[in-house]
Amino acid sequence: MLTAIIVVPLAGAALVLALGRTAALARAIALSVVLVELALTGALFAAYDPAGGYSFIERADWIPALGVQYLLGVDGLSVPMVLLNGILGVAAVLSSWTVKERVREFFLWLLVLQAAVMGVFVSMDLILFFVFWELELLPMFLLISMWGTGRREYSAMKFLVFTFLGSAFMFAAILVLYFSLPDGERTFDMMALAGNGLAGAIAPAALVFGGFLIAFAVKLPIFPLHTWLPDAHTDAPTAVSVMLAGVLLKMGGYGLLRINAGLFPGELVSAAPLLAVLAVVNVLYGAVVVMRQTDLKRMVAYSSVSHMGFVVLGLASVGATTGQLSGVGLNGAALQLFTHGIITGLLFVVVGLIYERAHTRHIPDMGGMAKQMPVIAVAFLLAGFGALGLPGTAGFPAEIMVFLGGFTAYAWAAALSAFGIVLAAGYMLWAAQRTMFGPRIERWDGLRDATAVDMGAIGVLLVPMLVIGVYPRLLTDVFDAGLAPILRGFGG
């Protein structure tokens, strides 16, 4: 099952290369592939039994001399992330419908990207995890540098260098971890390491924890390692922005939960005060910088920085020292990964639609577009309300859970972060006012409203946003099961 989930997009990529002679054909193949992939991930989600722990395990020796295995498996933490990637894949392909240059290569790399991210979420071997982590860089780099806009080569290279430096720390951390384990216990098996608690007991645990932390902090991103993100987002094509915000950042959050929290609970508790500070900085700093942005994409990119601060706050909530540790914060962080993926994915889809029509992302040039593009305006407003955490959208349960958990550990940090929802209301509604409302501007009279394909891209994200908002239990029960073993590491 899990191998199939990785192989289907890869095979699809090959298929696109082999058969996608015309743009229409390439699009059709890519869409079929991501739909099959969505069905597969949906089936995995449906088939997964939260009570079952690690499931769908596939194990084969890869480099026996080093104990490296081809080891796949999922638990309650990874299953929703896999589903998220499945959903985002469909949105990404649909929002690339109008790509005109080298269509075949574009979809090829997009599918490879999806496969690599799938690999990250289902790998249970650290080396395999690292390989998929690195594999994702190649399609990203090519997609931004070849199909992007503006300073695309600069942004692609910046993305590459930042992630590479982070990866270096991760690779070093993996190796140090492996060789620091007692003889006979050396393994890259994340399930075994999570179960036996040996990782946290090694002498250089703090060093290894720090290595992973830096790698994931670059990806999430955490201040001050975030500056690659606005550039990458701004210059990337729509589909890549969708994938970047939707799942690539989530790899960082997933890593923090899976490895930093799962393998090194003691180190995480020590680092929790620092993380709480960084969370507040991320939330408020990100939100404040958003306010000055005049590029719609940059605006959404910085709002991502702000919203990823909530993930960090949820993570820091395990630092509660009063014997009042609650799992709600960690659950909120995990849910935030999923919901932010959906909501910000949707925002980027909509921003992409606006850019594609108006050929500008410069906010002061816009206004009154609700007249010409009512459907796009509604989608933008709904996504904006999701981003500002309105109840009824998926953003609300995630954020309130993070705040509840964070408040029990660091009340000041949670209170300051919670002010982020006021700032979010400020920048999202201000953006809506400046782009969609106001008098009709004649310059935009010719703009076409969303097509059926566009509505597909919007709908595939909007529906989960509202469904999770109304009934978050669909996800939280799964996350809860996946995070329970991790919480036991903190005595929860």
Place this chain on the structure above:
Amino acid sequence: MVAEGAVWGIIALPLAAGALAAAALLPALRPLARASGYVAILGVGGAFALSLLVLDAALGADGAIGFPVRSWLTVGDPTSAGGFEMTVGLLLDPLSAVMVALVSGVSMLVMLFSLGYMRKAVDGEGGAWADYPRYFAYMSWFTAAMLGLVLALNLIQLFVFWELVGLFSYLLIGFWYHRPAAAAAAKKAFIITRIGDFGFMLALLYLYLHRAEFLALGENPFEIPAILAAAPLLPVSVAMWVSLGILAGAMGKSAQFPLNTWLPDAMEGPTPVSSLIHAATMVAAGVFLVARMFPLFAESTVALNAVAIVGGTTAVLAAAMGVVANDIKRVLAFSTVSQLGYMFLALGVGAWPVAIFHLLTHAFFKCLLFLSAGSVHHSVHTFDMRYMGGLRAWMPVTYVLTLIGALSLMGIAPLAGFWSKDEVLAAAWSADGAGSVVVSRLVFVLGMAAVFMTAFYVSRLVLMTFHGEFRGGIDAVPDEERIPDEAHLVGHVHRAESPLVMTLPMAVLAVLAIIAGVALNALTPLGPLPVHGLTHFLGGATRAFDPVIAGASTLLALTGIGLALGMHRRGSLALTDLPQPWSVVHRFLARRLYMDHLYETLIVRRVLYRGLFLATDWADRRLVDGTVDVVGWVGRNGGRAVAQLQTGQVQVYGVAVFMGVIVMLVLFMFQR
């Protein structure tokens, strides 16, 4: 007894009706746009019928009626401190039973009025009923959310609906989104109420922090009955902080000082919206919330005093600002803020059933007055009273109905407003609540002062609108005073009474504005009417009628009316040529105490946007990104190299991979 499904139906019917109304936005169903109004009224009417059933059941029951509590979201083991559970359920007690009847009933009347008022599409595109589907969908959904708020069992559940009514308020204030003023007002309303909601959310977090105390009692820390039952057992500091947080939320929603600035701007929405949302229901949600949580507030003198002071201050300041406003809707908006201040005042002095009594009577007469403003606009197409006058000549029905609402608002016996306002003042004077006596007496004085100002500005409104010479309506408004694209919004003056579909709901409200005081809370046995029926039903203590206070407040009101009449004779009601000290006061009030200037120009624009935000953005570009200048240099040169390579970028990537591996190995060796 009442079935659970019937109570949920109160929320579900308007929700479903709204969805049906919105369906008429689909291109294929456009011809059915007109029907969306009827669908919405049917949905809300159904909710009203169910509400009456529910009210009847509540009248027959002793206290709250229990319904199953459902789990909405759980983390871990909810019975331990490590877990979390959010439950949902219905809290049907006298308070919520009264509120659902009020909300659904008023909503139904306002929607009926809207059938006439919203008929002409604002921008003239798409035919006469083009605005119907969106309007009636929003109104139905607003009603559903408001009813959900009132019936919520769990405080987080209440918060969910609390935010949703804010959403629909935003959408309806900005209904004419192509008007910049409307778009700005909608945003302002949402953000300022959200500042209050930030406090509300902190209260929720604080409750969870103290979950152990609730879990020890076997209770969920967010269920309202559990909080109220546990209130006497909680440390006073907990009761205080949670109460103050909730108060912040209530102040935002109910536009209490200093979060009052959004409500006058909210008048940019269609007038029936102002009537339903920004007079009768949503803005009263803050009062409802404090009343709902009253036993918790009662544990903290600080919290109660804060409520009373906020209310008293707001009552006076808003009334003063109402005196100088020239826009009929703005006058009514300031009046609403002021009257909500009365309700907070009543809550703060411990008389929460009295606050609800005033909430009900105010809903009737203020809703009526806003509909009057709408009816007037229907004829003269402006809200500026300086261009009205003499309208009673051709709007006799509107005139009489307005007069009834005005007298009720001024608190003239025996109209509804007299009884409820009098009880508020009597409660403040008696100072027998848990707040401090000094504060109670102080806010009593503020309340009395507001009585005088209220009588003056309401008389001024009636006289400037309906009496004297007609000053030309929209046709006389100079171009520079018009909203730039108002030409779309307005037609020309037509001297005619509004149609029956508009005056009929007003007449119903007028009857209520007359009788509600006596009918709900009679002082002496009157036929079948129970004495102090509402107060008893809500479960509060009753107070004897105080003829001295009633007499004094009536005298103040009559003085205010007299002053207005005198100025009307001299033709100085427009307050344009005031003598020296008064003109300064006038400017201060007309500029709304410079609060908008402080918030928007000084804080947001100068300090934040051109200060903090600019500096942070600069720092992000120059400092944070600058420290990775080396990386940037590599990036730029790498990019140039890429551009020069004709064989493609894969090789660069290969080089980069190679370099990366070397970096990793070096690091690894270093750490070994």
